[in-house]
Amino acid sequence: MLATPGPLPSAAVEDRWAFEVKQDGQRAMVYLPGDGTILLRARSGWDITAAYPELLPLVSALGARSAVLDGEIVALDDQGHSDFERLQQRMGLAGAPARAVRMASRVPAHLMIFDVVHLDGRLLTGLPYAKRRKVLEGLGLAGAAWSTPAAVSGHGAEAWEMAREAGLEGLIAKRLTSRYEPGARSKAWVKIKVHRLADVVIGGWVPGHGRLTGLPGAVLVGERHDGLLHYAGSVGTGWSRTERTRLAELLQAAATDTCPFAQAPPVAGARWVLPRLAGEVRYTSRTRAGRLRHPSWHRLRPDLTAGLA
Incomplete structure (x- = not known):
């Protein structure tokens, strides 16, 4: 599911939206079948698992539970902000696993997990964002190379101002009632860039x-x-x-x-x-x-x- 560029939702309706920091990295779907394996796929559909060996231990975070997660792979700068220029050093290494291992120590990648679309054999795409978010937070996915970034309901203007002052790229506004639409560029997700x-x-x-x-x-x-x-x-x-x-x-x-x-x-x-x-x-x-x-x-x-x- 992709976001549509647009303006910040107005104060009159902002309580119908959640706001997340817009990450600047490589979008990835994470497949965890619960058998001790993990598969990362880029938006193109390419298998990029070997490019990010530091994410392999994520399989132990859910144990035998199966899940499909949506997130963004980033490289963080000294302020903890996503830095696409740094991440470019890691991209394209799926066919060079030995080099990927070496680069992982120099430019570590971090997975920002912001949605769960499948869990324990159940498809969650029909659930509203607010319920999927609650399920995601309940998984407690926080590790050295992955985390679940905060989402704030309402207070869009304050969130945007904080993003601007922190030098972040922008926000993603997500309608609380929205379903997950695989492959669609939906107006239920709006990306607001800080220019x-x-x-x-x-x-x-x-x-x-x-x-x-x-x-x-x-x-x-x-x-x-x-x-x-x-x-x-x-x-x-x-x-x-x-x-x-x-x-x-x-x-x-x-x-x-x-x-x-x-x-x-x-x-x-x-x-x-x-x-x-x-x-x-x-x-x-x-x-x-x-x-x-x-x-x-x-x-x-x-x-x-x-x-x-």
Whole structure:
């Protein structure tokens, strides 16, 4: 069951929803048949069990009971927040079990369990979320490499503010009465991202293709530190066609043969511009190298343009 992007439920109806922290990792279904074995499957259906050997002891947590659990495999940073960049070092190792064992000691994975869809031979998908959640919490699944994150009923605005202040990616709101819909992207689960804003300078762009032929497909942006423009990422969304057409005119007028970034970004087909166009970008988080994750264009900032060139 997948969540649909949307706004935070209003205060008038928030008591009908539960709120969980949005984890940034690899979604996984966990199959525990009760015979001492465990199977982890990614959203693609691939068997990823061998990639995460630290999760194998989960079989002992339920003993002979059988279950199918839904969760997110994450790698935690120093603040205990999920860090997708760290987890990427662990993904794709299902075919290299020896390397997965070595990496488990360097970048340990953690399973955040947030739903139970089958237990002791009984299918639970028809139960409302509130009842499934009670069953899940009753299992007491807490270990060195797995846990059951908290869910708060109501108080959505407070939960969102806490997520924002803690630097988390966002929330998942789940309707208390909702059934589990396997494979569906349901409006009964809503993902609300916490967006941050950054002031950036456009240093280049990449031509679009298809319906965007003749227009910028993405702009290459940077941030100034110590008098130098450091590359912060590529932004390809957030404009209407009219806005993108206007942006194309501004980029053509600022064209230059010289890369304005302190280090040229490894972007094929990049075209450079004088660093005089400033803007504001929404993003969810940053990589350790300072790159913006999931950026989208918010607006031009002509008030910041003066003196940039």
